[in-house]
Amino acid sequence: MRLKTIVVFIDISPNSQARIDYAVKIAHRHDAHLTGIYIAPTHWGASPSESFAIGSEAITAVTKFHRDQEHETSKKAMEIFNTAIDNEKISAKFHIIKDSDADQRLRPILLYADLIIAGNPGTNGLPKNWSAETILLAIGVPFLLVPNGWQCQSGEIGARILLGWNGSRESRRAITDSMPFMIEAQAVSVVEVDPGKSAPHGDSLDTDLLLYISRHGVKVTLDSLLSQGRSIATVIMEYAEEHNIDFIVLGAYSHSRSSEIIFGGVTRSILKSMSVPLLIVH
Known part of the structure; x- marks a missing residue:
């Protein structure tokens, strides 16, 4: 089970380099095509003083300034991406998409990807007003x-x-979507907090879960933990630190009456404190 098409959102901040390098490593391991996307921001109106530009000459100067700035940042983003894939034997393509064109141009690219990569928090490479939540909900x-x-x-x-793991549809989906990573891992820990509260639980179900995953050749163990007054997110992050976890997988849920909120309290809390890559599926 391999990933074959990966999309990574990049920006020109120093934080972007590690993200791109990580994407390149994943693409190389899976012999996958890597698509780099740089969202060129719409700078017009970024400075309040520019709103007072009067006369054709002043307006032309402001327009030229932003056009030049967009060109320079796009050029830098392309150089960063090309440097990262240089000497790597992978198929790759780079797209520059204006923020104002994101709604129209991004969907066809993302819809046919096996994995989407972005940063967290702050400068993450995504278009303005986009988030992992909106993309997960729209694209899946x-x-x-x-x-x-x-x-x-x-x-x-x-x-x-x-x-x-909590026995939900989303955590079950997380198994399938993370399988390309779990197969390659040295060890996989399935962690459930306060077992039995959110779904039917028992030794036979635990055994079936481990058998299912292990049949894919995954080295897996199951750890059932008690929160004892702590938040579930705290329990998970403490476990991750104690066991040198370097990759976390969670299933994001959706409320039946809402098409906007799909990240629960556990996911949101982990997003705020995450120190390792986090794979979210829906």
Whole structure:
């Protein structure tokens, strides 16, 4: 089970480099095509004083300034991407898309990807007013968020994976969508917090879960933990730190009456404190 088409959103901030390098490593491991996307921001109106430009000469000067700025940042983004893939034997393509054109041009690219990669938090490469939530809801492609400035100490990709499990449809989907990573991992820990509260639970179900995953050749263990007054997110992050986890997988849920909120409290809390890449599926 391999990934064959990967999309990475890049920007020109220093934080973007680690994200691109991580995407290149994944593409190389899976012999996948890597698509780099730079969203060229719409700078017009960024400065209040520009709104007072009067006369054709002044307006032309402001327009030229922003056009030149867009050209320079786009050129720099392309150089960053090309440098990252240089000497790498992978198929790759780079797109520059204006923020104002994102709604129209991005969907056809993202719809046919196996994995989408962006940063977290702040400068993440995504278009203005876009988020991992909106893309997951609209496209359904697994979304990998890489902490800004992330450096993989081991040099491996997901050597030790934590999969959050609660018996839900979303956590079941997380197994399938993360399988390309779990197969390659040295160890996978399926972690459930306060078992039995959110879904039917029992030794036979635990055994069936481990058998299902292990049949794919995954080295997997199941750890059932008690929150004891702590938040589920805290339990997960403490476990991740204690066991040197370098890749977390979670299933994002959706409310039946809402098409906007799909990240629950656990996911949101982990997003705020994540120190390792987080794969979110829906």
